[in-house]
Amino acid sequence: MLDLRFSDDELRDRRDHIETFIQDVVADAGADGAVLGLSGGVDSTTTAYLAASALGKENLRGLVLPAEVSSDGNMSDAERVAEDLGIEYDVVEIEPIVDALVDAVPGSDRDRTAVGNTRARVRGVLNYYVANEENRVVLGTGNRAEALTGYFTKYGDQAVDCNPIGNLYKQQVRQLAAHLGAPDDLAEKQATAELWADQTDEGELGLDYDTIDAILALHVDGDLSPAATERALDVDRDAITQVRELYEASKHKRAMPPAPVDPTP
């Protein structure tokens, strides 16, 4: 597959660039620091390492927000990240909040995706509660592969003030995590949204991230045709079509909610 990892010099430059970005976002907001959700996954781990370095550990707060479907391993990994970095953090169980919301809707049939997305949205609400009370910004953890495929919950994990790793493909996030000194098992950990039991990103999408990264880089960000992408990567045409369709169908998630254009008089 396509190797999108940075050279050593590029990696150092990219780290500096992202850390300056985080400092600028906090300064421009007149904020006193930042808050982020810690899941034990590589995206939030990498973002936490970058932010702790950029802002100082005393200016970053983590929220570990277990749901009924969260694995103990992921939640203890999330706490390990906070403890390794020496940042303040709290653990807040979200399932009672999710249940109260879902049970308040007459006729709710607890659709798996609807409930899962509600978990992501409840986490967003809690992040903003802390941000409002403590004059912090909310750091997002979205990467480029998720952004371009729409693999996130609208107004859930995407409800943030900035995405420091938002222009990095997944393999670049893993490389940066290792460079920052994150534990190897976290840098290499399988991606899971953990919105329902036994969910994995690659299982739900039916494609591995190296394939998604490569198709995005050549065919969505790049200008190779489907046929040229198929030849360059030796992947099925179906995979290219699927990634293109995910990109097209998720445009609404990457834009402000539209309003009708004013009619001409």
Ligand SMILES: Nc1ncnc2c1ncn2[C@@H]1O[C@H](COP(=O)(O)OP(=O)(O)OC[C@H]2O[C@@H]([n+]3cccc(C(=O)O)c3)[C@H](O)[C@@H]2O)[C@@H](O)[C@H]1O
């Ligand atoms: N064309 C359009 N124009 C304007 N709005 C449109 C629309 N099509 C749908 N919508 C709206 O969007 C809604 C569907 O979007 P949404 O609510 O996000 O729901 P949806 O995209 O169906 O589900 C979220 C997906 O992201 C995955 N996810 C979520 C969170 C975290 C992670 C992770 O990697 O950690 C992954 C999750 O596993 C699932 O596959 C519709 O109910 C509708 O309200």
Ligand SMILES: Nc1ncnc2c1ncn2[C@@H]1O[C@H](COP(=O)(O)OP(=O)(O)OP(=O)(O)O)[C@@H](O)[C@H]1O
């Ligand atoms: N249990 C949780 N507690 C706190 N925040 C969470 C939790 N689960 C998800 N989040 C937030 O939602 C974000 C999106 O989840 P996502 O799974 O895409 O990222 P990740 O877990 O950091 O990495 P990966 O995609 O490799 O699993 C997380 O980075 C984190 O900020």
Ligand SMILES: [Mg+2]
């Ligand atoms: Mg995850």
